Amino acid sequence: MSRTFRAGLVVFGVLSVGDLLTPVLTDGEHPPMSVALIAAALGLVSLVLVVLAWRGARRAVVPLIAVRLLSGLSAVPAFFAGDIPAIAMVAAGFTIALAIAGTALVLVPARELAGAR
Template identity: 65%
Template sequence: MYRAGLLILGLLSVADLLLPLLTDGEAPPMAIALVAAALGLASLVLVISAWRGARKAVLPLIVIRALSAAAALPAFFEAGVPAPAIAAAAATVALTAAGAALVLKGRTAVAR
């Protein structure tokens, strides 16, 4: 479970890194895409560290991924956001929650 959660969070991190290349500059705005890319890079470093056994990387990883998911929330409330962007935001939030839950549950199982 632990590694499956890390894999999900790692894939989300890579998606964040690619976001500036995929945006049209409006949905999401380029500034948001660049912040997401920075969060993606930081979390990808933490995913690699956690994969290699650094338990101290887990909590910062989950916090950064939660911040990234929170950055997707305005898509639900802003007018004029395209449906694919809303679907991507929903997938990001759901996958972040699933990945974090798997990592935390797997982490406690490994610690026992």
């Protein structure tokens, strides 16, 4: 397992823990509790997938990327809804950026290995 792959898994793990904490951190409106609970479920699923990928289960990587990008996409409405606090918009942008960065870090080793063949 390369350093960049591990770094990507760490980024995904941090995002997953953040998603798990969303119901505790929400005021019930930003995001709504239903959205926070969905985020927590996605966080739990992706945290399990991070652990599996860390232990060497390569089959967990594609679903992990899909779940993390889905979680990142769920933050996009924060930019279009009215009356969203600035801190929530910053958090949404940060979440999206980290999801993209984690995906890139996890996929870089795959490209490096393919180029070495």
